[in-house]
Amino acid sequence: MNSTVSKLENCKNALRRTYDKYMDNNNYSIDDFNIYLSDEDYRESRMMIMRMCKEQEVDVPQIFKDCRSVEEFILFIASDYNSHFGENMGFISNQFNVFIDFVEMENIEVQIIHVESDFPKELSxxxxxxxxxxxxxxxxxxxxxxxxxxxxxxxxxxxxxxxxxxxxxxxxxxxxxxxxxxxxxxxxxxxxxxxxxxxxxxxxxxxxxxxxxxxxxxxxxxxxxxxxxxxxxxxxxxxxxxxxxxxxxxxxxxxxxxxxxxxxxxxx
CATH class of the missing domain: 1.20.120 (Four Helix Bundle (Hemerythrin (Met), subunit A))
Structure with missing residues (x-):
C-alpha cells in the first residue's frame, strides 16, 4: 500500500476510535486523547493534507485549519450538538477519504520535510x-x-x-x-x-x-x-x-x- 495512503488511513481510523471512546455511553470524556493516535502522527497526516490542498489550490478543510492536536480535532466535532454520532463518524471518514482517493488515483507520495527546531512545533x-x-x-x-x-x-x-x-x-x-x-x-x-x-x-x-x-x-x-x-x-x-x-x-x-x-x- 502507498505509504501516504497507509498513514492517512491509520490516522482516520484512530480518530474514529478516539471519537467512539469519547462518546461511549454519552460520557463526553476520555482519560487520554492520544490513546490510539499520537499528536505527532496526527500532525504529520494534517501536514500531508495541507500540502495536497496547496498543490491542488483548494481550501484546507476547516477542521484541519483549526485543529493541531487529536484533542482539538475530537472537541471540534463534539462541539456540534445538533449532529449525531453516526453523522460525525461519517464526517471523520469523509475528511480523509477525499485525500486518500486522490493519492490512490494519482499514485503519489506526499513528503513532509522535518526541520529541527529548539521550540515545539505545537503549542501544547x-x-x-x-x-x-x-x-x-x-x-x-x-x-x-x-x-x-x-x-x-x-x-x-x-x-x-x-x-x-x-x-x-x-x-x-x-x-x-x-x-x-x-x-x-x-x-x-x-x-x-x-x-x-x-x-x-x-x-x-x-x-x-x-x-x-x-x-x-x-x-x-x-x-x-x-x-x-x-x-x-x-x-x-x-x-x-x-x-x-x-x-x-x-x-x-x-x-x-x-x-x-x-x-x-x-x-x-
Whole structure:
C-alpha cells in the first residue's frame, strides 16, 4: 500500500476510535486523547493534507485549519450538538477519504520535510510540562546556570509559538523576551491599560511584564548561554524556574481560554 495512503488511513481510523471512546455511553470524556493516535502522527497526516490542498489550490478543510492536536480535532466535532454520532463518524471518514482517493488515483507520495527546531512545533501543555521537567532536572543535578537558560527557553518557546499560531509567520531576527511578550500581550488582550480587566488583575498583569524582563536579564547575567558574571545558587535557580513556570502556565491557559471564546483568531 502507498505509504501516504497507509498513514492517512491509520490516522482516520484512530480518530474514529478516539471519537467512539469519547462518546461511549454519552460520557463526553476520555482519560487520554492520544490513546490510539499520537499528536505527532496526527500532525504529520494534517501536514500531508495541507500540502495536497496547496498543490491542488483548494481550501484546507476547516477542521484541519483549526485543529493541531487529536484533542482539538475530537472537541471540534463534539462541539456540534445538533449532529449525531453516526453523522460525525461519517464526517471523520469523509475528511480523509477525499485525500486518500486522490493519492490512490494519482499514485503519489506526499513528503513532509522535518526541520529541527529548539521550540515545539505545537503549542501544547505537554510540551510545556516537558520543558519544565528539563528545568527541574538541571536543578536536581546542580546545574543552576543551565536551569536559568532552560527557564528562559521555556518562555521564549511559548511566546514564539503563540505569535506563530496567531500571526502565521516565524519571528525574524532575535527579539528579546520583553519584545516577544509585548506582542503576545497585545494578542491576548493583556495590556495593563485594558479597562475590561479589573484593577487587581491589571496589577498582576503589570507585574508579569517585570517578571518577563527579569527572566531575560537574569539569563544574560548568569545563564550558561553567555559568559557568566555571577554564579547562581539554588535559591536563585528555584526563583527563576518557578517564575518561568508561572508565566508559561498563565500564557498557555490564557491563549486556550481566549481562543475557545473566539476572541483570538488562528492563522493557517
Amino acid at each position: 501543555y505537554q510540551h510545556i510540562l516537558e520543558d519544565i521537567a528539563k528545568c527541574e532536572q538541571r536543578i536536581d543535578t546542580g546545574d543552576y546556570s543551565g536551569a536559568l537558560t532552560s527557564a528562559r527557553s521555556l518562555i521564549e518557546g511559548v511566546l514564539k509559538e503563540i505569535i506563530l499560531n496567531i500571526e502565521g509567520k516565524e519571528i525574524e531576527g532575535k527579539p528579546s523576551l520583553t519584545e516577544l511578550y509585548k506582542a503576545v500581550r497585545s494578542h491576548l488582550n493583556l495590556d495593563p491599560s485594558n479597562k475590561e480587566l479589573q484593577k487587581p488583575l491589571r496589577e498582576v498583569v503589570s507585574g508579569l511584564i517585570k517578571v518577563v524582563h527579569g527572566l531575560n536579564e537574569v539569563r544574560n547575567i548568569s545563564g550558561d548561554g553567555h559568559t557568566r558574571k555571577i554564579t547562581p545558587s539554588l535559591h536563585h535557580a528555584l526563583l527563576v524556574v518557578n517564575s518561568a513556570k508561572t508565566v508559561a502556565n498563565f500564557l498557555f491557559h490564557t491563549y486556550q481560554y481566549q481562543r475557545n471564546l473566539g476572541k483570538i483568531k488562528i492563522s493557517t
